[in-house]
Amino acid sequence: MVKKKTNNDKGKEVKENEGKLDIDSESSPHERENEQKKTEDDSLRATESEETNTHNANPNETVRADKFSREESRPIEDSPHTDKNTAQESCQPSSAEDNVINTDIASLNEKTSTNDEQEKGLPLKISEGPFTISTLLDNVPSDLIYTCCEAYENHIFLGTTTGDLLHYFELERGNYMLVSQTKFDAESNSKIDKILLLPKVEGALILCDNELVLFILPEFAPRPNTTRLKGISDVVICNFSRSSKAYRIYAFHAEGVRLLKISADSLLLTKAFNFKLIDKACAHEETLMVSKLNSYELINLKSSQVIPLFRISETDEDLEPIITSFNEQSEFLVCSGGGSYDSGAMALVVNHHGDIIKGTIVLKNYPRNVIVEFPYIIAESAFQSVDIYSALPSEKSQLLQSITTSGSDLKISKSDNVFTITNNSEQFKEKIFNKLRLEPLTHSDNKFRIERERAFVEESYEEKTSLIVYNNLGIHLLVPTPMILRFTSCEESEIDNIEDQLKKLAKKDLTKFEHIEAKYLMSLLLFLMTLHYDHIEDEVMKKWCDFSDKVDIRVLFYMFGWKVYSEIWCFHGLINIVERLKSLKLTNKCENILKMLLMMKNELKKKNKTGLLTNDFDDIMKTIDITLFKLRLEKKETITVDMFERESYDEIIREINLRDDKFPRIELLIEIYKEKGEYLKALNLLREAGDYISLVSFIEENLKKLPEDYIKERIADDLLLTLKQGDENTEECAIKKVLKILDMACINKNDFLNKIPAEETSLKVSFIEQLGVQNSNDSKFLFNYYLAKLREIINQSNIWSILGDFIKEYKDDFAYDKTDITNFIHIKLKHSLQCENFSKYYEKCENLKSENEKDDEFINFTFDEISKIDKEHILSLLFFPNELTSWVSSEELLKTYLSFNDFRSVEKYIGKQNLVAVMKQYLDISSLNYSVELVTNLLQRNFELLDDTDIQLKILETIPSVFPVQTISELLLKVLIKYQEKKEESNLRKCLLKNQISISDELSRNFDSQG
Structure with a gap:
């Protein structure tokens, strides 16, 4: 009787170090822990249940890929480095202490930090590393110990240590049902050693207790009328013949190797080879790597050549031989260990000639099983863990990641079926899409292309795996982290990591999505080199030129803050580092920018125009030329027309005519006009540009070279125009220069003063201030101007109210010995920001009065003018604290001081009569x-x-x-x-x-x- 079991809880994906990759979780850690505990409780109840149930994973977690080839299913990611945390993807430099795991294997025991999302109670714990876990089926019978796991279309097949064969069927996406649980042999509990799928003939070979049986798929039941082969130690696929539509299978017997031919309707023994006592093997057509009597051998069945290799164990300890394919063409991987499973071991890559290549990969324990998923080696430990190592020959052996479990021993398998990971939340996919979509750095209103670029990334995106990790707590997919999420650090060490990754990608046939990722990595590499290298004009710029067919080199000019032409686009995930680089002064990293640009220009001209990323060669040359033009202007270097490409001529002219910043353009053209002796054209240029400071400086420097007619008829107008167009910040300096020029040109200063229009009162005041008061009329003019300013400030700044507050404060103080009202107001004005302008013009008036204190007419004039705007004698007290008796009676002054409670001043006017x-x-x-x-x-x-x-x-x-x-x-x-x-x-x-x-x-x- 078949028992059916159901788990209605959705499987959880265990994402490695999502926190470091800024993959946000919508639930809090406490909520996740509660959900996880609930899942375990539900799982336990489902296992004990006798009812017919359905196993569920997250409906959005996994879907079967439609018959992808093994090569298509292999992930590209092969960096041995762990992910780095970045703030808001801005590439803020993150700590590198966890970026590379120490090569000392013993140190790994101290480095077992688990994934941030992996809370207590979940079946698997995974440390930081290049893989994440995604649950496929989380409630298998927990009372069984599993030895095999395979997948075929919508089916999952399991074998156990007690001879049980379990068959799950996917009712709907991610929702699996146990359709059968049978014994391989009803009278035996021997373990299932191997499930070898033969999908192209809808069959599977089951090896149990040295007995090999052909099953049919997808029913997963013995094929009727098929011979059972006994005494078989291992079975491997040789190849599949498209012509005969049959598999050629090697079955290893103690008495020799049997070559089987299995088609959809037959199983035939076609040939036998006299190689005995083989325990385990891996085949590359006629070349076999086998284990025999505690040793490895290479066998060429075609030539019958045998190459003895090395021992499986240094002692006679019974260690299970480890043989797998390192690549499908010419290399095997085998393991050799010490005296036990807990001692260290070596993984060795051997070619078909028996040579050990690619160095030695050190494993912390002798494994039970090994899968090569280049650039990683995934080892099944005998101690309830799966360990992931780097398989890169250029690197030291590294243990990158470990997966542990609270259940029975973890097993690994590489399925013929390729699973597409869809359990990633929309937020996770949005993160990837946002990183990889192109975004304009300029002309950001191109919404249509922005959406088109995003759609292109979405259409290209795929995340697949055929790697399975399983035990009695569930079946999980081992998912490689996308490349772009593994390279998130802005540390300098990331440069070598990215370069290594790009070298590996260069040797592969990339998918459309991998091409996008490769361009992303190239861009990131260039940005990091630009950021970290102290000098960038040689190696870094050469690299920019090398990648110019993939990365728009105009991004570099954008980061330098130089003008670029046409639209430039950059990956959205790199916008922050681009803007960060733009905020730095990259010119400090260049000893000779002009030399650098000329080198880049020459390199790019050697490249075919159509090979550039944007196909805008003219615009790129124009960008470089204008940058050179601007830099030469800034450096005041000589500029000649032969320095620029012909296509840049118009832009050079336009740039000169439209240039906003004054000095480079004006200095260049003025020097040209000076060389030609056309001084009036230089003056016209300065006049048209409104650069009046340079205009007056030019006149001062070249006065003797200017035509006499100009000096007699127009120089005064230009000088006056200069003063009229100046601002407060430059006015004083301009007036001093004008006065100097008037002296040099022997022009009467009073005559020049009279030319200043009456409406230019402020200018006339400034000129008199610099020239100095010449007569009483100048004094009265200035005083009236200052007083008018005071009146304006009083009205605009509510000065009467402020003075009223000062007086109230003074009146409320009944201390007899307090300072007098005039001094009190002076002090308050000095410390009041609101009265700053009032004080400024008050002091000007006071200074002018002091300069003319002996001029009774002027003093009377000032009192009369002040009285016109005064209230309660407040201003009069400020300007004439000791002279008021000349205009105001003692009785009135006594009354005024009494109203202010100015007790000391009152005494001046007290007599017996009052x-x-x-x-x-x-x-x-x-x-x-x-x-x-x-x-x-x-x-x-x-x-x-x-x-x-x-x-x-x-x-x-x-x-x-x-x-x-x-x-x-x-x-x-x-x-x-x-x-x-x-x-x-x-x-x-x-x-x-x-x-x-x-x-x-x-x-x-x-x-x-x-x-």
């Missing part, structure tokens, strides 16, 4: 504390005014009852004492006067009595 009034105003301040302090300071600082009894009484009467008398007790005491002293003095004077009068009267009477 002391009490000021005191009353201080007492009106809302804060009693401030009032007390102000009144106290006022009376103390003006105590000399308190010598009048009347004013003393008025002050005492003015002090309110709530006033804390103790705060001014000392002052009051002084006042009272002074009052008492004055009173006593008055009484004493009265007494003295009275006594004097009394004495006088007495004396008078005495005189009268005596007389």
Whole structure:
């Protein structure tokens, strides 16, 4: 009875180091772990189930390729280096510490970092390397140990250690059903040694316990009425005859080699060879590599020549011989080891003459099986792992990658069936398409071609494999990483890796997609060489020329920042490094750019025009010529017409006429005009170009050579035009030069000043500033200009509001000893960015006033003009802090200072007549504390005014009852004492006067009595 089992969970693809390749995952690590654990639980339940179930892989994971040949199915990728992480594919230099695995095999045990996506609980763990894992079928019966796996069209066949044969059928894409599980021999549990498919005759040979049986496909059942061959140790295909439509098969018996002929309806023994005791073999037509009694031999069946080789094991340990084809024409790979499976081993490549070629490949353990997928060797270890080594003869032996499992031993197989990998998400494919589609570096509005280039990549894209890894936890595809995702580093070491890869590709017939990848690698190689080489004008530029039929050399000019002609395109995945290189100053890597360009020009001219990537040879030559032209202009080198290609002449002329940057073009043409003596044409050129700085410099340098008529009639106009067209940054320098030229040409400066139009006020002001004030009219003109600027700034910058804020801040400060209002505003203006322009013109006005301080007329003029725009005497206080009494009364000034709470300035205008009034105003301040302090300071600082009894009484009467008398007790005491002293003095004077009068009267009477 056939048991059918179903796994409804979709298979997971285990992508090697996707994180490093920026392959985004839509789920978080925790979500993936939960999904993986769920898959394992479902798998276990499905295995134990007795119901009829269906095995599922991801429906988008794998599809069968329609009968691709073995050569077509082989991947091209053969770099021994691991993938590198790049940020946003911008080729930011990434760490190279994991790029090359150490050749010391022992160090691998310390380097077993697993794929970022491989979470705990998944059946396989894979380290960084050139392959990824894609699940084909993830729920085979886990109680069995599998020995063989083959695929035919929509069918998968498995053999086990207990003689079970399992047959799966793909119901729909990626969805497999177990259609049969039978015993090879119902009475035996012997393991299935080999399943050898014969797809062209719809058959398969099954080898079990030295018995060979022919099965029919796709039923996977013994062919009726067919002889069973016994005593067979191994069976291999010799070839397939198209004429007879039959396979020629070598079957190895202890008594000799049997040549079988198997067609769709017969199995015939056609010939026997007397080579006995062969355990295992691999055939290249009549040339066999065989194992026999712990040794390898080469046998030529046609000539009967036998070439003994070397031992399988250094001891007599029973190690399984390893023989496979290194290539299909003339080379075998065999393994030789020590005394056990855990000891080291060597993989040796042997040609048909018995010579060991391509060096020795060191394996960390003696393998159970080996598959060559050049440039890799995939070894099935005896310790639950599959190890992947580099097979490149130019490199040291390297263990690149390991795959481990928690289940039974991992097995490997190379199927006749070629699987197309479609499990990659749209995001993954989008990553590849985006990398490989061409994108314009210039003229980026060509949307039609952009879409066409993308479509071309999509149509060319394919990812295939025939490599299978399997055990009791599932069947998986071993998928080579696409080349472009393996070369993602911008490290200098990547240059050698890419060069090696390109050498290998040059020896192969490439598919359309591989041609695209090769061009991508060529471009990346050129960019990395340009980035890392200190000097690029020799080797790097030669390489650019060599690849000019594949890579548009104008990209190089784009990266240098030079002008290019026609459209240039680059792979989208390399745009970032191109832009990065463009941001660098690549000219620093060139000792002689002109020499480099001339070398490139000569090299490219040797190439056929139609061999260039864009077929735009004229545009490429034009690009080089114009670059040479510009560089020579920049270097001020002599330029002659014979330096350029004829097709570049028009562009050279156009470039001269349309050139935006001033000096190279003007200097070149002016030098030409000077050599011809056409100085006026040079002046016209400068005038037309608007290069007035050079115009005035040219006049200064060549004044003596200019025609007299020009000096008399036009030079003033040109100088004036120069000043009118100048800007603030160059105006000062231009005016100085103009003044110098006026002196040299003996032209009156005041006459020149009068030629400046009235509307050119700013220019006239600048000229007077440089020339110096000649009279009072100049002073008034400048002052009016500055004051007009002040008025404009006041209105535009809300200066009154800002000054109001300053004054409010000042008024809110009731400290009696604070600085005066004028100085306070000066300080605030100095530190206010908003008032920067105001301060600038204020200082100009102030300087002009200071220069004319003895000119009373000018000073009165300035006050009158300032008063017209003043408010509350604020500007007047700024300009005339000490002279205002000439125009403003003391009472008005006292009122102004009181309004500002400028207590110190108020003192200047206090007398007996207004002391009490000021005191009353201080007492009106809302804060009693401030009032007390102000009144106290006022009376103390003006105590000399308190010598009048009347004013003393008025002050005492003015002090309110709530006033804390103790705060001014000392002052009051002084006042009272002074009052008492004055009173006593008055009484004493009265007494003295009275006594004097009394004495006088007495004396008078005495005189009268005596007389």
